Amino acid sequence: xxxxxxxxxxxxxxxxxxxxxxxxxxxxxxxxxxxxxxxxxxxxxxxxxxxxxxxxxxxxxxxxxxxxxxxxxxxxxxxxxxxxxxxxxxxxxxxxxxxx
Numbered sequence: 001x002x003x004x005x006x007x008x009x010x011x012x013x014x015x016x017x018x019x020x021x022x023x024x025x026x027x028x029x030x031x032x033x034x035x036x037x038x039x040x041x042x043x044x045x046x047x048x049x050x051x052x053x054x055x056x057x058x059x060x061x062x063x064x065x066x067x068x069x070x071x072x073x074x075x076x077x078x079x080x081x082x083x084x085x086x087x088x089x090x091x092x093x094x095x096x097x098x099x100x
Contacts, residue, residue, distance in 0.1 A: 009078055015070040022063045029056040068096055 003020065007013045033052045040049060072092050079085035 009074065011067075011070050011074060015074070019063060019066055019070070022059070022066060026056055026059045026063060029059060064099065068092060 005013050005016045005020070008016075011019070029052065033049060033056060036045065036049045036052060040046060072089065075088040075092065076085040079088055
């Protein structure tokens, strides 16, 4: 699936492209896990599934960090003034606290 990338204030076009590429890799990992589950036969197969699930979770966590890092850089860097930058940073810190 190709998605048109719109330049915005939250993330640059390149940051969006990088994040979308990372998410596509996670999506591929999840498809691979689904196949492993479907084909699981022996108890050792569950070990492989668990390992791949942990890797996918870690990759998704890394995507989350990448999203927030890029947002912090863009939103605070493009703020109209210091107060707007502080407000943006506080909002992103709240997201980190809520979802991390």
